[in-house]
Each structure stands twice: as structure tokens, then as C-alpha cells.
Amino acid sequence: xxxxxTVPATSANMGAGFDSLGLALGMRNRVVxxxxxxxxxxxxxxxxxPPDQNNxxxxxxxxxxxxxxxxxxxLRIRQENAIPMARGLGSSSACxxxxxxxxxxxxxxxxxxxxxxxxxxxMEGHPDNSTPAILGGQVTAAIENGxxxxxxxxxxxxxxxxxxxxxxELKTSAARAALPGEVSRKDGVFNLSxxxxxxxxxxxxxxxxxxxxxxxxLHQPYRLGLIPGGxxxxxxxLEFGAYCAYISGAGSTIMAMVGTGxxxxxxxxxxxxxxxxxxxxxxxxxxxxxxxxxLLVTE
Numbered sequence: 001x002x003x004x005x006t007v008p009a010t011s012a013n014m015g016a017g018f019d020s021l022g023l024a025l026g027m028r029n030r031v032v033x034x035x036x037x038x039x040x041x042x043x044x045x046x047x048x049x050p051p052d053q054n055n056x057x058x059x060x061x062x063x064x065x066x067x068x069x070x071x072x073x074x075l076r077i078r079q080e081n082a083i084p085m086a087r088g089l090g091s092s093s094a095c096x097x098x099x100x101x102x103x104x105x106x107x108x109x110x111x112x113x114x115x116x117x118x119x120x121x122x123m124e125g126h127p128d129n130s131t132p133a134i135l136g137g138q139v140t141a142a143i144e145n146g147x148x149x150x151x152x153x154x155x156x157x158x159x160x161x162x163x164x165x166x167x168x169e170l171k172t173s174a175a176r177a178a179l180p181g182e183v184s185r186k187d188g189v190f191n192l193s194x195x196x197x198x199x200x201x202x203x204x205x206x207x208x209x210x211x212x213x214x215x216x217x218l219h220q221p222y223r224l225g226l227i228p229g230g231x232x233x234x235x236x237x238l239e240f241g242a243y244c245a246y247i248s249g250a251g252s253t254i255m256a257m258v259g260t261g262x263x264x265x266x267x268x269x270x271x272x273x274x275x276x277x278x279x280x281x282x283x284x285x286x287x288x289x290x291x292x293x294x295l296l297v298t299e
Contacts, residue, residue: 068110
């Protein structure tokens with residue numbers, strides 16, 4: 001049996017929705033997995049991935065085999081990694097989701113999709129990347145006793161996501177270490193109101209609310225200092241007509257939401273980046289992904 005899994009990139013937090021809001025994007029990783037005698041792992045696109053049992057896709061698959069009490073003699077894994085690593089676009093979640101879905105299929109599908117949602121979020125520690133990666137669309141989610149409680153909504157096709165991707169990584173551990181241990185009640189209320197506004201405004205297509213909805217006091221003020229040029233890129237995106245801009249996940253990517261009618265946005269932003277000496281930064285104008293992770297089996 002040969003299993004092919006594709007998983008979309010995700011953008012989490014979305015400003016104020018720390019560890020609770022996320023959405024899926026039209027950029028996909030592809031993983032091909034099949035039983036093998038030993039461990040044979042390679043990248044098909046030149047991206048450096050661990051070729052041994054430290055590979056996250058393999059580790060995740062092995063974890064599920066162990067939970068199910070089944071031996072895993074080995075796997076042959078081939079990866080195509082469109083999602084850049086350590087850039088706040090859900091590359092780790094994509095590996096975890098691919099590992100769980102592929103292993104589940106090879107085991108005869110003992111887990112339901114809901115089981116995989118709960119397990120992926122538990123492994124990640126939060127549901128804001130893994131849940132939209134599985135389901136597609138925009139997801140508002142919380143974990144309680146190992147279970148994910150979520151609401152999913154379709155993303156409208158009149159919205160695009162401009163991913164401004166720096167040429168340097170920002171590890172999630174470093175980004176979390178920059179955060180304060182406590183926040184004030186005032187800042188907590190500030191974020192709660194804006195996170196709710198973000199989810200409801202996307203659902204209703206009230207994009208005029210998004211600039212306020214993406215404001216944040218819990219993580220962005222502390223992480224922007226770890227992304228040289230990030231604050232200026234956010235300001236520039238807004239100046240060129242983006243509805244909002246925010247740090248995607250833990251960074252280093254800056255994400256801007258843009259209307260499809262803003263035809264010159266990407267070109268203007270690309271020219272600005274080049275003019276700032278940031279020509280090595282990537283700019284990807286992505287469609288929303290409402291499909292979520294997909295699996296194809298061939299014998």
C-alpha cells in the first residue's frame with residue numbers, strides 16, 4: 001500500500017487569537033509513505049529533512065503505531081516541502097498531520113478524523129495550526145482535557161493572503177521565550193474582544209473590521225523585535241491597502257489579508273521590499289484553502 005498525503009500551510013494567531021485562531025492557505029506539503037524494510041526517507045525538492053528516525057513525519061507515524069500496539073518494521077517516506085520551515089506557516093503541523101493520517105491509513109484507519117484532530121493538537125500543544133491543516137478554512141479552537149472544541153468556517157474567495165517570508169528562521173521556542181509570564185486584565189480584555197471580532201468579521205465578510213481585529217497585546221509587541229524589518233513590512237502592507245497585517249504564528253513571516261480587487265498590491269510590496277534591501281525575502285500571494293488535508297491510497 002502506498003499513501004500520499006497533502007497538507008496545507010496554516011497561519012495561526014491572526015493577531016489577537018493567540019493559540020486559538022488559525023486558517024489554511026493554498027500552499028501544500030506532499031508526503032508519500034509506504035511500508036518498508038527499514039527507514040528510507042528523502043526530500044524530493046532539495047529541502048534538508050532528517051533522513052532517519054528523527055524525521056518528524058516518521059516519529060509521528062511511529063508514535064501512532066506504538067499507541068495502537070502494532071510493530072513498525074520501517075517506512076519509505078518521500079517529502080515535498082513547499083511550506084518553509086520555522087517561518088510561522090505550520091510546517092511542523094503539516095508533518096504531524098501527514099504522519100498521523102498516513103500511519104492511520106496503513107493501520108487500517110482505527111482513528112476517526114476527530115481522533116486525529118485531538119491527537120495532532122495534543123502533540124503540538126495547541127490547536128491553531130493542526131486543526132485548520134486537517135479541516136481547511138478558518139478555525140477557532142480550544143483544547144480541554146485532550147479534546148479539541150472548534151468551530152470551522154469557509155474562507156471567502158474574495159480574500160487573498162500575502163505571506164511576506166523573511167530569509168531567516170524564527171524558532172517557536174525562541175519566540176515563546178520572548179513573551180511575558182503575566183498580562184494585565186486590560187490587555188486580556190483587549191485581545192479577547194479583537195479575537196472574537198476577527199472570527200466574526202471573516203465569517204460575515206466585514207473586512208473593514210480586520211485592521212482593528214488583528215491588533216494584539218499578548219505576543220506581537222514582544223516578537224516584532226525578533227523580526228528585523230517586520231514592523232516596517234506590516235506598516236507598508238497597510239499603506240498599500242491590506243485589510244490587516246500580523247505576525248503569522250510565531251514568525252518570522254508577516255501575513256497580510258488583501259482583497260482580490262487590490263490588483264497591484266503584490267507588485268508594489270515587492271518593489272518596496274527590494275528597495276529596502278530585502279530582495280531575499282519571499283512574497284507569496286496565496287488563496288484560501290477550504291479543502292484541508294487530503295489522502296490518496298494506491299495499491
